[in-house]
Amino acid sequence: MKKRVIAAAIGALCIAPVTHADMLLGIYAGAQGWNTSTSGGFSESSAGTADFDFDSKTNGSVYVAFEHFVPLVPNVKVNYLQLDTDGVTDLSASFEFEGTVYEANTSLLTDASIDSADIILYYEIFDNDLVSFDIGINGKYIDGTFYVEDVDSGESGEASFKGIIPMAYSRVQVGLPFTGLGVYAEGSYLSFDSHEVRDIQAAITYSFVENLAIDMTLQVGYRDISVDIEDLDDIYADLGFDGVFAGLEIHF
Template identity: 45%
Template sequence: MKKTVWPLALLAGLGSTQAGADVIGLYAGAQAWQVNTSGGFGSKNSSADFNFEDSTQGVFYVAVEHPVPLLPNLKVRHGDLTADGNTVVSGQFSFGGVDYATGSALSTSFEVTNTDFILYYEVFDNALFSIDLGANIKYLNGDIGVVDTRGIRSNEKLNAPLPLGYFKAEAALPLTGLSAFGELNYLALDGHNISDYQAGISYNLIDTVALDLNLHAGYRAISLELDDLDNIDARLDFDGAFAGAEIHF
């Protein structure tokens, strides 16, 4: 959020095509995300739930905000959705062109990157509260592999850009340096249902004319329901606490 209060006359521009910033600003941030993965996947209308190991994922992002009318602000965020798991299938399981029999003991390696290309406008922004609206092209790219105890392997490659709606709100707690924030990305289309949301608290550790440094922590959850996307059916949830820092020039 900006440190200056907009005049009341500008509030009439809520929802206008102004990007929202008074000057060009650059943001860069990094997070450590403790991820619990649950659910399963398959193909040919069959699926299996896996017992996934917890992991810590790194998330990195940069954003550029500017005052140019019509042109949206840009944020690019990148992280991994990786998890190793195992299961014993209770029915026939098909994946990557291979049929595994009932009772097969399987291991999986889910190695997918998650990159968000977010275009947004600051539709409201003052010293205490801000709202961003826009669109997010979420790009999922990577490999999902399965192997049984006999060494029979199967693999599918996921390479999919998906359009999501984007919403973010932030509210400052006066005289504390603290603010609360929430973000939602969502898609429900053609049997696919994807949500990516987070909420947390930020603390303004350094506040100068040249540089701001914010520390933040919270909770993030990504839910993927994919219906025959690149031959993959999936119901997977990734969620957990995160902590990180952001620099604003």
């Protein structure tokens, strides 16, 4: 009997660091593939923004989040997203970009490339198996390049822009007990001084691996990003990106 008690105590000591590890530090890492449709356009003046025809593209994003037990110190999430799209538009009116005027009926190749990096500081207001709710701030860094080219003449122009956009952030997740299923909605938003930027997503999740060492969760959802900026490095843009995504998240 004494030996069995000692063995059980030793086993409990060995398991304790693992079972309580998530209380001390939780690491979430994920990747998503996003079938993106793009609408809107860009220009170098508020009066000259044109609507372009963009093709649908597959874009990707990756993220990692660190959660801890230290009071008053926010958790951290870092997200990287690449948005690339292009297309050919037959202009219905003249369009000026980088000092060149492209006349109506010109076939114009347009290319938009935007890299976005989010540094999110957030607090967990609720956190249990049924409901979790986070709130915080997001510093979104964007670095983009817009390119246009006359398909017939080859005349072209290119402009770049970059900046940090402070945004409000929140996330809510609801789980269905004993099923592995859940839903979540997550978003960042800013509306200030003629700039309006939002990044929202909602998904259904399914946890197909759950043990003491690792959790793995599938995600299928919808994401919508809107970028409406005025005079950021002399660039004006009103672009919308939306579509269905699928992802995988790993929780250590």
